[in-house]
Amino acid sequence: MIEGHLRLQRGRFVLDTGSFAIPTDGVTALFGPSGCGKSTLLRAISGLDPATTGRLRFRGEVWQDGRRALPVARRDIGFVFQDAALFPHLSVRGNLLYALRRAPRANPDALARVAQRVALADLLDRHVSTLSGGQRQRVAIARALLMQPRLLCMDEPLSALDWRAKAELLPLIDALAHETGVAVLYITHAPVEVERLARHVLFMEDGRVVAVQALEAALRRPDSPLFAQEGPVTVLQGRLMPGPDPSLACFDCGETRFTLLHPPGAQRSATRLRILARDVALATAEPVGLSMLNQLPVRIAALHPHDDGRVTVRCTLAGGQTLLASITRHSQQMLGLETGQTAWALVKSVALMD
Secondary structure: OEEEEEEEEEOOEEEEOOOEEEOOOOEEEEEOOOOOOHHHHHHHHHOOOOOOEEEEEEOOEEEEEOOEEOOHHHHOEEEEOOOOOOOOOOEHHHHHHHHHHOOOOOOOOHHHHHHHHOOOHHHOOOEHHHOOHHHHHHHHHHHHHHOOOOEEEEEOOOOOOOHHHHHHHHHHHHHHHHHHOOEEEEEOOOHHHHHHHOOEEEEEEOOEEEEEEEHHHHHHOOOOHHHOOOOOEEEEEOEEEEOOOOOEEEEEOOOOEEEEEOOOOOOOOOOEEEEEHHHEEEEOOOOOOOOOOEEEEEEEEEEEEOOOOEEEEEEEEOOOOEEEEEEEHHHHHHHOOOOOOEEEEEEOOOEEEO
16 A cells, blocks of 8 residues: 655645555556646655655555655656656667666666567667657656566656557556556546556545545446546456457456457457447347347446436446446436336447457
């Protein structure tokens, strides 16, 4: 756990987090509106700002106690920023060697191993000015890992990249977090990045930590800030499997399976499926004569009406995972939908999260 209560004033902005506890297993996404203090919180946790006060423990070790603070170098933190922050006069190899020489337990074989893992082995002698944005971020990630961090802080590392580079780096970051066991704090404004990567979500407002929740709990909230852009979203856990014919794939959620068009180049290791609640319709009887591939029995767990005349319906799939549907209040009343009732969910579209 990362536990504490930190205070820091920068100009007129005041960070006063309140007490918080952040799990250190996997990726925790820091999410909130611009200017709410996400980057300031990372600076406070990392010790980069000496004006920070309060208390902070990392896995039981005291990092901050009042104004006394453990030096940044002894916290073993790696950083990846939006602009990669590489040394422009060095090659890829030179940037990585810089990190390797400063690692607490330098291993000469680590550079080649990490470069291979993040797909940089063929680029080691390239000057960083010749790299694409995605390649530069790979160098930044490799450099951070070579420092052998206990905590990896990533401040909007993908925000300046195009969709193709993001699609390549998201599964890499996810895999590295699992493989290395490094705790990751990841700042983003993109809900889809949270849904793809995070195991936990830290919500911030006006310099305060409002809540720290498991992703599943954050997505069960009808008022979740993650829903501000596209409305309610379901993220299901499972595994990708072959479908009934070569053009189709199945996503196995245990006792429930979804069928989807086989995504080109889909990762067999994909473990998350994303479904917009607006792409889910409900029926009170088993449908017949429909082209929709996914028609699933569900039990209605909760109904959440909204002021705009819509209702978010929280459904439970066979196996226990949650599926959200967004319908009109008129449809809910016409169908007589109530908590505890069985129904059929008709899923129009799903997206595999590689």
